[in-house]
Amino acid sequence: MAAIPESQIKQTLGDSRLQLAIYSSTQRLMDHRAAAVAPERLPEYQDLRTRANALKRHTIENLDYYLEQFESNVVAHGGKVVYCRTGDEVADFVLGLAKERAARLIVKSKSMTTEEIHLNERLERHQLEAVETDLGEYILQLAHQRPYHIVAPALHMTRYDVADVFTENLGIAKEVVPENQTKIARATLREKFLQAHIGITGANFLVADSGAIVFVENEGNARLSHSAPKIHIAIAGIEKLIPRAQDLAVFLNLLARSATGQALSVYTSFVSGTRRAGEIDGPDEFYVVLLDNGRTKLLRDPEKRQSLYCIRCGACLNHCPVYRKIGGHNYPWVYSGPIGAIITPQFHGVAENGWLPFASSLCGACAEVCPVKIEIPRVLLKLRSEVTEARRAQGTGGWERLGFRAWAWLMTHPGAYLLFASLGSKFAGLMPKIGPLGKWASQREVPRLAPKSFHTLWEERKRR
Amino acid sequence: MTARDQILADIRAGLGRAGSAKPAPLEAPLLRTPQKDRNLYVQLFVQNLEKLSGKVFVVPSPDQVVPILADLVRGKQAVASNAPFLRTCGIGGFEQVRSDLTDREALREGCAKADVGVTCVDYALAETGSFVMLSSPDEARLISLLPPVHVAVIPRSRILANLDELFATLPKPAEQTSAMALITGPSRTADIEQILIRGVHGPGEVVAIVVENC
Numbered sequence: 001m002a003a004i005p006e007s008q009i010k011q012t013l014g015d016s017r018l019q020l021a022i023y024s025s026t027q028r029l030m031d032h033r034a035a036a037v038a039p040e041r042l043p044e045y046q047d048l049r050t051r052a053n054a055l056k057r058h059t060i061e062n063l064d065y066y067l068e069q070f071e072s073n074v075v076a077h078g079g080k081v082v083y084c085r086t087g088d089e090v091a092d093f094v095l096g097l098a099k100e101r102a103a104r105l106i107v108k109s110k111s112m113t114t115e116e117i118h119l120n121e122r123l124e125r126h127q128l129e130a131v132e133t134d135l136g137e138y139i140l141q142l143a144h145q146r147p148y149h150i151v152a153p154a155l156h157m158t159r160y161d162v163a164d165v166f167t168e169n170l171g172i173a174k175e176v177v178p179e180n181q182t183k184i185a186r187a188t189l190r191e192k193f194l195q196a197h198i199g200i201t202g203a204n205f206l207v208a209d210s211g212a213i214v215f216v217e218n219e220g221n222a223r224l225s226h227s228a229p230k231i232h233i234a235i236a237g238i239e240k241l242i243p244r245a246q247d248l249a250v251f252l253n254l255l256a257r258s259a260t261g262q263a264l265s266v267y268t269s270f271v272s273g274t275r276r277a278g279e280i281d282g283p284d285e286f287y288v289v290l291l292d293n294g295r296t297k298l299l300r301d302p303e304k305r306q307s308l309y310c311i312r313c314g315a316c317l318n319h320c321p322v323y324r325k326i327g328g329h330n331y332p333w334v335y336s337g338p339i340g341a342i343i344t345p346q347f348h349g350v351a352e353n354g355w356l357p358f359a360s361s362l363c364g365a366c367a368e369v370c371p372v373k374i375e376i377p378r379v380l381l382k383l384r385s386e387v388t389e390a391r392r393a394q395g396t397g398g399w400e401r402l403g404f405r406a407w408a409w410l411m412t413h414p415g416a417y418l419l420f421a422s423l424g425s426k427f428a429g430l431m432p433k434i435g436p437l438g439k440w441a442s443q444r445e446v447p448r449l450a451p452k453s454f455h456t457l458w459e460e461r462k463r464r
Numbered sequence: 465m466t467a468r469d470q471i472l473a474d475i476r477a478g479l480g481r482a483g484s485a486k487p488a489p490l491e492a493p494l495l496r497t498p499q500k501d502r503n504l505y506v507q508l509f510v511q512n513l514e515k516l517s518g519k520v521f522v523v524p525s526p527d528q529v530v531p532i533l534a535d536l537v538r539g540k541q542a543v544a545s546n547a548p549f550l551r552t553c554g555i556g557g558f559e560q561v562r563s564d565l566t567d568r569e570a571l572r573e574g575c576a577k578a579d580v581g582v583t584c585v586d587y588a589l590a591e592t593g594s595f596v597m598l599s600s601p602d603e604a605r606l607i608s609l610l611p612p613v614h615v616a617v618i619p620r621s622r623i624l625a626n627l628d629e630l631f632a633t634l635p636k637p638a639e640q641t642s643a644m645a646l647i648t649g650p651s652r653t654a655d656i657e658q659i660l661i662r663g664v665h666g667p668g669e670v671v672a673i674v675v676e677n678c
Contacts, residue, residue: 245631
């Protein structure tokens, strides 16, 4: 995972069109969410969040038990469960199955988990065609880009960008009207759906007591990926489990409202196993791939393991003042925003992405809107201390430690503090804005120290 | 060690749990009880589906369904599901509407060519304007998915208050069906500049015919 160069972030900040796109899209999503969870529309909202948190906590604390229950119920309905430790293992499984069934074409619906393991690239290397079918993801696949946002993957592109991508890749005349662009995608992808041997979807939930997967979407491409091909493979992280089908009443009431402000997404599919006797359509083979890819590492810390409660609604991104400035592509991994800032260092190591937990004002907006009540700022603080520890162990960060030690000494020696403060009020303005101060000041106005300190004013007042 | 055993072992090690440990019992599921008057469900359903730009007809009896359908499919090709209630409505004798499809390939071909798909819902949800379709020999998945227009016939008695009542009625949907789909309005996308466009992969037009007395 490459580090993000500062110049790239600066480029985003200086791109006024992009800034407007991020700002207006996230604002719209925030407004829609706020209306959907308002007390007059959903009086039980806070109870639902509390319950969702309790359910996720319970499931994660007993994850092995529910995984085994899920597995036996999938098998009971004619499906198979494939455990995979890594993206390589997922690719090997899909490639092996495709080879056995002589499958060439795979239709895929939007899944962050498959983005995480770069599944398409892995399959393409073996001459398998894996086509993204969500409109946004399809555009991004043609443009060779990764999603900008968990819920709105092509948020950063304009209709003109889309027109260029279509002209380049589909060999069609320039078309800049979004309605027509959508029709072009529909027609192209419809053929793929009808020809594909295998459909790959993600899963929003894995339901332990039913051996079922649940996926939600607005376009219908996930439902088609499940319904049209003869083989359906669902790929999901192990943390997607919930205990009972009835718990969906809690999670489905929260998910779409938090994501886009819809009461329910257009399509909610609850799928368990292969087609049954007499059913006319539906898959003959049904596989659920359960992916670890680092998730079990996150379980070790009782406080940070709540990071696995996430249901990927994207609300924390929309409400984050940092995401809203730097956008999605300046985060090092496919998961951006506050949730990305807490899970990326845990998956890939705090040393490698040490800056992420610090790229936050700790304003708490993310935790306030999280439908499963993940305490993101708390996890960020924990990670900050781990980063600092890691730096100490590496022998770096010495100047910062020295600075804070000096500050601590100053704060515990009143005489020195007063002297420092009076010097500060006279000479602070002359401090050259370079180094860390320069960086800090580049986006802010440096506050001026008052000519007289509070101490001095207090003394003068007493004398009066 | 297989990937399965490794992952389960890593989970247990991470959590500090013994392999055989059973979880503490869960609280009873949180299902909000519908308090609204059942007589208002039709009206509420109509309002909510219309908000999503669905079209709704309310007819008094099953024999009123065919005349409405005739208007909707005039000059078009339609495919209907094998639902018994559609037969009760008299859809069988209808020339433009293909029904009684039981072969997978014929169904795919029929649905791919059809302009209109006609189904009968298993349930409908008043609070969200949703159709609930359980896949079965009577109801294939593709009829409500491939044609650009989806017409759903809804016996009034099948309208429930909301999602919560659905899960109270069907505590384990997997026992009844391999696939339950909740359909809430026309297929839509906002992936290009957040402009709302209907009918991207699924039907862009959704029509409900509610039958009052049946």
